[in-house]
Amino acid sequence: MTTRLLMPRSCTQYVKLFYKLFTQTQGHRYLSNVYPPAERIRKFITENTELTGEQSLTPEIRLRLFTPSCRFWRERPELWPFDDPYWAIYWPGGQALSRYVLDNPEVCRGQTVLDLGSGCGASAIAAKLCGAAHIVANDIDTVAAVATQMNFELNGLEPPACLTENMIGSEPEAFNLILLGDMFYDEALATDLHNWLDSCIRTHGTKVLIGDPGRAQFESHHIRRLLHQLAQFELPESVREENYGLTCSSVWCYCPEL
Structure with a gap:
């Protein structure tokens, strides 16, 4: 890949x-x-x-x-x-992550959730539909924040808190759950994510779910050995065509060696 x-x-x-x-x-x-x-x-x-x-x-x-x-x-x-x-664009990792949340609503019900690199806001929407108590959608693009608010409204939901500052590397906040899809597209970013997620888990016991279709930067990074696969989904034909023939996308739970 x-x-x-x-x-x-x-x-x-x-x-x-x-x-x-x-x-x-x-x-x-x-x-x-x-x-x-x-x-x-x-x-x-x-x-x-x-x-x-x-x-x-x-x-x-x-x-x-x-x-x-x-x-x-x-x-x-x-x-x-x-x-x-x-x-x-509704990336394949985000699609798998959102599907997993919708199929397992107990993961988000009553929880405080951070959708990191939220993009179109689909995973945050899924969390809200499953009864999350509080949601923060974080994307450094202001346009993404507006798009997320609009997409929440399209689904009959009150828009979440949208933050456009870079949270990676910041002081960990007390989220019960962090969702991130398609974020492992760059080795340096993957390493920064690894370090920050470790800090969030150690500080607050945060659960981390990752969606990725198997990009090379994800599969080769050392964080990969700390992940437990929760689900794999076959991608619809139209999504395969738009993503160079990728056939599947998976959801992983991050279980670092504390």
């Missing part, structure tokens, strides 16, 4: 260009200052995503995502006005 598994096939090269081009085109913003920032972002998301989710592992969750019929699936990347839109 290679790092190409990070992106759906149809928009891999496009998304890779986003950050470079964004830094060169900040003066060419899509939205004016007529609306408050959150409202401008909501308007942009509404106009440039599509309601979907039926062909995922969690058809009961509705999400606003990129699809081939959306403008920016093929649009020139220099016209994109924000940071990389990782929030606009």
Whole structure:
């Protein structure tokens, strides 16, 4: 497996260009200052995503995502006005994690939950549907935070607390459960995650569930030997096509040697 598994096939090269081009085109913003920032972002998301989710592992969750019929699936990347839109794709690790939570509601019921690298907010939505007492969705992209709020509303749920600061490496907070999907795409990030998750578990006894389809950086990292597989899901055909033929995605419980 290679790092190409990070992106759906149809928009891999496009998304890779986003950050470079964004830094060169900040003066060419899509939205004016007529609306408050959150409202401008909501308007942009509404106009440039599509309601979907039926062909995922969690058809009961509705999400606003990129699809081939959306403008920016093929649009020139220099016209994109924000940071990389990782929030606009329902990654296979997140799909497996959300499916596992929905199938095992006792994991989240009554718990305080952190959805780390929350993206579109699907795992946080699953936790809320299963009765989580309090949820924090953390993603360093402000647009992802707005998308998460919108996706909660689509599912008839009160939006969660959304934090856009980088929590990895921060003082551990007292979460009962941390959910993270598709976060092991870079070796340095994987190591930072490993150290921080250890700290969270030692400090608060936090349970950690990880969703990943078997990316090379995940399989080769030393954290892998500390994981216990809880479930494996076959990916729907459409998800396989968008992720270079990946057939399965798994959920793991992190059990470090304390």
